[in-house]
Amino acid sequence: MKKKMVMFLAILMMGILFVYSQPKAELQEFSGTLKFIGGNWFLSTGEDFLQLDIAPAEYFTENQLVLKKKLPIVVKGLLGDDDVILVYECTIGESTLVMRDDDGKPLWEVATAEKNYYVVESSKCIGCRLCVKNCPVGAISMQNGVAVIDADKCINCGICEKGDGKLFKGCPVSAIKQAE
Numbered sequence: 424m425k426k427k428m429v430m431f432l433a434i435l436m437m438g439i440l441f442v443y444s445q446p447k448a449e450l451q452e453f454s455g456t457l458k459f460i461g462g463n464w465f466l467s468t469g470e471d472f473l474q475l476d477i478a479p480a481e482y483f484t485e486n487q488l489v490l491k492k493k494l495p496i497v498v499k500g501l502l503g504d505d506d507v508i509l510v511y512e513c514t515i516g517e518s519t520l521v522m523r524d525d526d527g528k529p530l531w532e533v534a535t536a537e538k539n540y541y542v543v544e545s546s547k548c549i550g551c552r553l554c555v556k557n558c559p560v561g562a563i564s565m566q567n568g569v570a571v572i573d574a575d576k577c578i579n580c581g582i583c584e585k586g587d588g589k590l591f592k593g594c595p596v597s598a599i600k601q602a603e
């Protein structure tokens with residue numbers, strides 16, 4: 424009985440060692456420009472046209488970044504057989520944004536669950552600056568022609584989305600909404 428138990432434990436240990444000694448999938452790097460088609464982001468590398476499984480716009484705006492059509496970008500991720508890149512991190516200009524942990528778990532799910540504030544859907548924003556002028560705490564700025572809300576400054580008043588009850592009626596193209 425004792426011998427069987429020792430054998431069982433030895434096999435269990437070998438199994439655990441085998442699992443942990445497996446190399447993690449190597450991330451590949453891709454660079455190109457962004458395209459936005461049918462509600463999805465794509466990367467045009469010049470040779471390939473690959474769909475990006477990437478963090479939602481809110482996660483970018485929280486981190487002071489904006490995805491825009493034709494924007495040069497470098498992404499690191501795993502390319503699937505379906506020509507979709509599961510994006511782990513991306514670099515826009517000087518800024519790098521990590522969006523998945525080593526196991527591929529989305530970091531934005533944690534970030535959005537912990538906060539409750541307003542965000543700009545960058546693909547809808549027409550850059551009119553009305554929200555910038557009307558935010559009572561100066562939480563909105565323009566970046567690359569698109570409004571970005573600073574989550575640390577936002578006091579959740581909703582004026583940018585719904586207006587101030589006077590002259591300002593809120594974002595004219597409904598590009599602002601409360602983060603879920």
Ligand code: SF4
Binds near residue numbers: 551554569593
């Ligand atoms: S009001 Fe709306 S469209 Fe105008 S800058 Fe702000 S988010 Fe963009």
Ligand code: SF4
Binds near residue numbers: 581584
């Ligand atoms: S919800 Fe209020 S404080 Fe937050 S960005 Fe909009 S206007 Fe500014």
